[in-house]
Amino acid sequence: MEFKRIGFIGTGVMGAAMVARLCRDGYDVTLFNRTREKAEVTACVTGARCVDSIAEAVKEADAVITIVGYPADVEQVMMGDGGVFDCARPGTIVIDMTTSSPSLAAKLFEQGKDKSLQLLDAPVSGGDVGAREGTLSIMVGGEREVFDRVLPIFSVLGENVVYMGSAGCGQHTKAANQIAVAGATAAMTEAIVYAEKTGLDPATMLRAIGAGAAGSWQISNMAPRVLSGDHDPGFFIKHFIKDMRIIESEMVDRETQLPMLETVLRLYERMAEKGYEDKGTQALIRLYKDADIATNNKN
Amino acid sequence: MEFKRIGFIGTGVMGAAMVARLCRDGYDVTLFNRTREKAEVTACVTGARCVDSIAEAVKEADAVITIVGYPADVEQVMMGDGGVFDCARPGTIVIDMTTSSPSLAAKLFEQGKDKSLQLLDAPVSGGDVGAREGTLSIMVGGEREVFDRVLPIFSVLGENVVYMGSAGCGQHTKAANQIAVAGATAAMTEAIVYAEKTGLDPATMLRAIGAGAAGSWQISNMAPRVLSGDHDPGFFIKHFIKDMRIIESEMVDRETQLPMLETVLRLYERMAEKGYEDKGTQALIRLYKDADIATNNKN
Numbered sequence: 001m002e003f004k005r006i007g008f009i010g011t012g013v014m015g016a017a018m019v020a021r022l023c024r025d026g027y028d029v030t031l032f033n034r035t036r037e038k039a040e041v042t043a044c045v046t047g048a049r050c051v052d053s054i055a056e057a058v059k060e061a062d063a064v065i066t067i068v069g070y071p072a073d074v075e076q077v078m079m080g081d082g083g084v085f086d087c088a089r090p091g092t093i094v095i096d097m098t099t100s101s102p103s104l105a106a107k108l109f110e111q112g113k114d115k116s117l118q119l120l121d122a123p124v125s126g127g128d129v130g131a132r133e134g135t136l137s138i139m140v141g142g143e144r145e146v147f148d149r150v151l152p153i154f155s156v157l158g159e160n161v162v163y164m165g166s167a168g169c170g171q172h173t174k175a176a177n178q179i180a181v182a183g184a185t186a187a188m189t190e191a192i193v194y195a196e197k198t199g200l201d202p203a204t205m206l207r208a209i210g211a212g213a214a215g216s217w218q219i220s221n222m223a224p225r226v227l228s229g230d231h232d233p234g235f236f237i238k239h240f241i242k243d244m245r246i247i248e249s250e251m252v253d254r255e256t257q258l259p260m261l262e263t264v265l266r267l268y269e270r271m272a273e274k275g276y277e278d279k280g281t282q283a284l285i286r287l288y289k290d291a292d293i294a295t296n297n298k299n
Numbered sequence: 300m301e302f303k304r305i306g307f308i309g310t311g312v313m314g315a316a317m318v319a320r321l322c323r324d325g326y327d328v329t330l331f332n333r334t335r336e337k338a339e340v341t342a343c344v345t346g347a348r349c350v351d352s353i354a355e356a357v358k359e360a361d362a363v364i365t366i367v368g369y370p371a372d373v374e375q376v377m378m379g380d381g382g383v384f385d386c387a388r389p390g391t392i393v394i395d396m397t398t399s400s401p402s403l404a405a406k407l408f409e410q411g412k413d414k415s416l417q418l419l420d421a422p423v424s425g426g427d428v429g430a431r432e433g434t435l436s437i438m439v440g441g442e443r444e445v446f447d448r449v450l451p452i453f454s455v456l457g458e459n460v461v462y463m464g465s466a467g468c469g470q471h472t473k474a475a476n477q478i479a480v481a482g483a484t485a486a487m488t489e490a491i492v493y494a495e496k497t498g499l500d501p502a503t504m505l506r507a508i509g510a511g512a513a514g515s516w517q518i519s520n521m522a523p524r525v526l527s528g529d530h531d532p533g534f535f536i537k538h539f540i541k542d543m544r545i546i547e548s549e550m551v552d553r554e555t556q557l558p559m560l561e562t563v564l565r566l567y568e569r570m571a572e573k574g575y576e577d578k579g580t581q582a583l584i585r586l587y588k589d590a591d592i593a594t595n596n597k598n
Contacts, residue, residue, distance in 0.1 A: 102497065125508065125511040125512055125513065126511050126512070127512065130511070137507060137508065137510060137511045139507045139508075159510075160506075160507065160510050160511070162503060162506060162507040164499060164500075164503060164504070164507065165498070165499065165500070169497075169498070169499060172493070172494070172497040172498075172499050173494075173499060173504050173507050173508065175493060175497075176490040176491075176493045176494050176499065176504050176508060176513075177490070177507070177508040177511070177512075177513045178513075179486060179489045179490045179493055180486040180487065180490045180508060180513035180514075180515070180518065181486075181512050181513045182486065183482045183483060183485050183486020183487075183489065183559070184482060184483055184486050184512075184513065184515055186482050186558075186559035187478060187479040187480075187481065187482020187483050187486070187559065188479065188482075189559075190478045190482065190557040190559055190560055191475040191476070191478045191479045192475075193555065193557065194471070194474060194475045194478055194546065194549075194550070194555075194557065195471070195472075195475050197550065197553045197555050198401065198468075198471040198474075198549065198553070199464070199468075199471075200463060200464065200468060200471050200472060200475065201463075201464070204461060204463060205463070205472050205475050207459075207461060208436060208438045208459065208461040208463065208472050208476070209424065209436065209438075209472065209475060209476040209479060211436060211458075211459050212424040212425050212429070212436045212459070212476070212516065213424055213425070213426065213476075213480050213483075213516050213517065213520075213534075214424065214475075214476045214477075214479035214480045214483065214516070215479075215515065215516040216479070216483055216514065216515035216516065216517075217511065217512050217513070217514040217515065218512065218515075219479065221512075235512075247493065250493075250497065251493070251496065254496045254497070256492065256496050256587070258489040258492065258493065259485075259562050259565075259566060260482070260485035260486065260488075260489050260559065260562055260563060260566075261489055263558050263559055263562040264559060266558075267558060267559075288555070
């Protein structure tokens with residue numbers, strides 16, 4: 001095992017599940033989390049070791065994995081005082097699995113190189129279930145040779161592990177993923193709204209349309225949660241907004257509009273204004289039920 | 300076979316394939332099409348009989364099937380002089396498989412009843428391939444008992460045949476289907492645009508995202524056609540616009556906005572303005588490549 005000792009930073013829902021898989025597979029994982037209690041719970045459950053600083057987590061690591069909240073958190077964890085760039089040994093491979101900004105990934109890659117660190121951006125999709133079961137899709141940017149060396153680690157965490165190109169390309173691929181998720185989620189939501197407004201039974205409607213050209217993972221997997229009124233977060237609205245704003249910003253830089261994506265982002269921003277930012281993305285239907293959309297139209 | 304003699308009106312791509320299946324299954328089909336040449340070709344290939352008027356097609360039929368272009372065509376075929384309502388025998392079951400307006404379907408149901416005709420609205424999804432292979436999804440509105448009687452006919456044409464409720468409910472379900480198709484098509488298109496703008500290989504990107512929460516029939520089946528530059532119509536843009544305008548109109552009546560659907564409709568209307576209305580729906584990417592979207596933003 002070339003990379004037996006892993007420094008792991010971030011034990012949210014995704015991080016904790018990934019740590020569990022790595023420990024079960026024989027990796028020696030040292031954990032740091034800003035909120036220590038979360039790291040302690042994870043350590044307790046998985047057998048990982050919990051420490052008080054990034055320095056302790058990374059100083060003896062062969063590879064470092066980070067999965068935190070926002071790009072600003074990634075930047076702080078990597079480049080802040082006492083961060084990964086200050087404390088990791090030269091030659092360490094540093095894998096950021098946060099869904100973050102492609103530009104930041106490219107910048108970290110370059111600045112990491114100056115410290116002899118080898119960075120990969122490797123965001124995932126597949127949610128908490130995928131993380132627990134090791135069925136994540138992992139989209140990786142950085143140097144091919146570095147990717148090949150840590151592929152055994154990725155294989156513990158995911159099934160569909162794809163090398164996408166230079167630094168930032170993993171993040172760009174995740175951005176494309178989120179564009180597709182945005183469209184499919186709005187599609188599922190508006191189809192249900194239409195069904196309810198016109199007196200159809202939504203479950204029967206979904207059964208009638210789900211097998212054909214209208215079909216999607218969202219219709220098969222998230223629509224049942226919408227119909228049962230389950231709005232708990234598999235994926236937080238606040239994180240989805242972050243992702244869509246990254247996409248918007250990347251496209252502004254390229255003078256390109258994505259009208260569908262922008263429409264969906266505006267809808268979720270209104271969800272956040274209404275205090276729904278800690279709900280799951282499938283809660284979008286509340287905006288239609290609250291009749292805000294119709295009301296706004298009349299103003 | 301309770302309904303051996305079928306009067307069939309409309310031999311477009313879908314109609315012709317359906318006639319072929321019915322003839323192969325032993326039905327006695329009499330065809331009428333506004334453009335006679337098309338009906339002749341279909342008759343020649345399938346063994347159906349081709350006639351010169353709606354009257355001849357329906358007067359001895361046990362069941363009548365119509366699949367024409369637009370709601371106005373449906374209305375003309377049904378209620379025009381010498382149309383189905385004038386010429387069909389009392390007791391005939393009349394199945395409109397055109398994707399048309401739910402309100403029109405409800406109106407035809409009522410007016411048909413006055414002539415002792417039993418109407419079903421039964422639009423389909425699955426495209427020309429589904430029609431040829433008999434794998435269509437068929438969404439049916441009307442009386443349940445009438446539905447049950449003609450189920451053997453539907454079973455020849457489709458696999459996923461679902462009774463949805465009273466007259467118009469078949470059309471409402473197809474409308475919900477088209478909402479989901481609109482979102483998934485825009486999602487697939489904008490994900491590819493993003494990939495191309497950021498230097499990803501779009502095919503590799505689609506492989507990385509297609510298996511997870513971003514996955515859809517459109518990504519699996521239509522994206523490869525987009526990448527190969529195949530913009531030929533499986534489903535015409537002009538018909539998609541018709542469908543989305545029906546949806547918009549139904550929602551206006553219910554004071555409901557579907558912002559994603561409206562955004563996609565506006566994009567396709569711009570495609571039509573540019574002369575792309577006879578292309579397939581997957582040609583949407585041209586609007587982004589022509590840079591109209593970016594240009595409009597700057598104005």
